[in-house]
Amino acid sequence: MNYNFIKMNTKGNFPIDKLKKVQTPFYYYDVELLNKTLDMLMSEANKYGFCPHYAMKANANAKVTALIAKKGLGADCVSGNEVSAAIAAGFPADKIVFAGVGKTDKEINTALDANIFCFNAESIPELEVINELAAAKGKVASVELRINPNVDAHTHAYITTGLNENKFGFSMDDLEKVINLIKGLKNIKLIGLHFHIGSQITDLGCFVPLCERINALQDQVEAMGVKLENINVGGGLGIDYENPNTNPIPDFKTYFSQFAQHLKLRNGQKLHCEPGRSVVAQCGSLITKVTYVKKGKEKQFAIVDGGMTDLIRPALYQAYHKIEAITTDSAVETYDVVGPICESSDVFQKDCKLNGVKRGDLLALRSAGAYGEIMASRYNLRELPVGYLSTEL
Numbered sequence: 001m002n003y004n005f006i007k008m009n010t011k012g013n014f015p016i017d018k019l020k021k022v023q024t025p026f027y028y029y030d031v032e033l034l035n036k037t038l039d040m041l042m043s044e045a046n047k048y049g050f051c052p053h054y055a056m057k058a059n060a061n062a063k064v065t066a067l068i069a070k071k072g073l074g075a076d077c078v079s080g081n082e083v084s085a086a087i088a089a090g091f092p093a094d095k096i097v098f099a100g101v102g103k104t105d106k107e108i109n110t111a112l113d114a115n116i117f118c119f120n121a122e123s124i125p126e127l128e129v130i131n132e133l134a135a136a137k138g139k140v141a142s143v144e145l146r147i148n149p150n151v152d153a154h155t156h157a158y159i160t161t162g163l164n165e166n167k168f169g170f171s172m173d174d175l176e177k178v179i180n181l182i183k184g185l186k187n188i189k190l191i192g193l194h195f196h197i198g199s200q201i202t203d204l205g206c207f208v209p210l211c212e213r214i215n216a217l218q219d220q221v222e223a224m225g226v227k228l229e230n231i232n233v234g235g236g237l238g239i240d241y242e243n244p245n246t247n248p249i250p251d252f253k254t255y256f257s258q259f260a261q262h263l264k265l266r267n268g269q270k271l272h273c274e275p276g277r278s279v280v281a282q283c284g285s286l287i288t289k290v291t292y293v294k295k296g297k298e299k300q301f302a303i304v305d306g307g308m309t310d311l312i313r314p315a316l317y318q319a320y321h322k323i324e325a326i327t328t329d330s331a332v333e334t335y336d337v338v339g340p341i342c343e344s345s346d347v348f349q350k351d352c353k354l355n356g357v358k359r360g361d362l363l364a365l366r367s368a369g370a371y372g373e374i375m376a377s378r379y380n381l382r383e384l385p386v387g388y389l390s391t392e393l
């Protein structure tokens with residue numbers, strides 16, 4: 001028995017008869033797994049009084065976000081529309097944080113009108129604009145400074161965000177200057193520091209240097225006589241794309257215990273975090289149908305009706321999604337699983353071992369709940385994929 005065969009035999013639990021009735025391609029969200037994941041996240045966070053804010057950008061499907069809001073999380077938004085969507089989903093405004101390097105006046109006004117918890121500000125000109133717009137409304141905006149801690153998250157270059165070369169946040173060298181500047185901005189209240197070093201972090205040891213960096217910055221800020229109520233360590237906890245069936249829930253326990261152990265929170269200070277992928281990735285699958293099996297000279301192709309417009313991660317980041325042929329148990333064969341889009345990067349997986357498929361079989365692209373549906377496009381004038389909860393089929 002080879003390794004691939006063993007992997008074949010660990011397929012997810014799918015209600016095949018129900019899925020067969022739905023127009024493909026579509027996203028399928030396993031509500032039971034989502035709820036279990038959220039319960040684990042919240043019980044580990046509650047042990048230490050940490051405050052998780054779900055990163056809306058990972059998946060903003062209204063049905064999914066409503067389930068997340070119900071569990072008591074806040075929301076982390078990166079656009080004005082995400083702020084509005086978070087409120088519509090039921091996240092309390094006073095648990096919403098708003099980050100992003102290019103917040104427009106319109107977006108800042110949306111957030112001010114909603115009375116969100118805070119802005120995670122990324123530059124001096126942004127601070128000046130928030131101050132001005134808050135003044136015009138007679139409000140004081142709470143702000144955390146997003147600091148680029150120059151900590152390497154050992155992840156894909158496109159999703160590393162905490163290095164000096166990235167566009168995000170303030171440089172640590174400018175911290176004192178910025179804090180002094182804020183003292184002159186009457187409509188801004190500094191309430192904390194914010195960090196986010198990258199995404200799909202599987203080496204949890206990466207968070208230790210982040211904690212040490214934060215401890216040093218806290219000493220520096222304290223020496224200036226400034227008290228901060230909040231430390232926000234961002235998101236980034238990775239998931240197991242290889243083994244969604246045997247490892248469906250991320251290791252929130254170790255993740256939170258790293259901060260509890262290594263971060264020196266000051267009296268009364270609250271720790272905030274912004275998990276995105278770790279909350280929603282494993283509960284989602286892209287379900288797609290085999291349109292043709294094409295035998296090439298050296299390869300055979302499973303041409304499916306889903307493509308990079310439905311799930312762009314393989315094309316964009318060379319990301320791996322486990323693929324399962326969920327309507328057949330035929331002997332395993334090797335396929336390049338490709339979409340119908342007119343781009344040679346429209347390949348889900350090369351040399352993929354699948355139970356032998358024929359026209360009409362369904363494939364599940366696993367671990368697609370994060371950065372899947374939300375990144376879909378209409379390129380080639382395709383329909384956007386619809387997302388369904390397991391409870392509504």
Ligand SMILES: *Cc1c(COP(=O)(O)O)cnc(C)c1O
Pocket residue numbers: 055057058076078099196198199200234235236237274275276277278
């Ligand atoms: C993308 C993002 C997150 C979520 O990251 P995940 O890796 O999905 O957990 C959190 N905070 C900020 C500021 C982000 O940009």
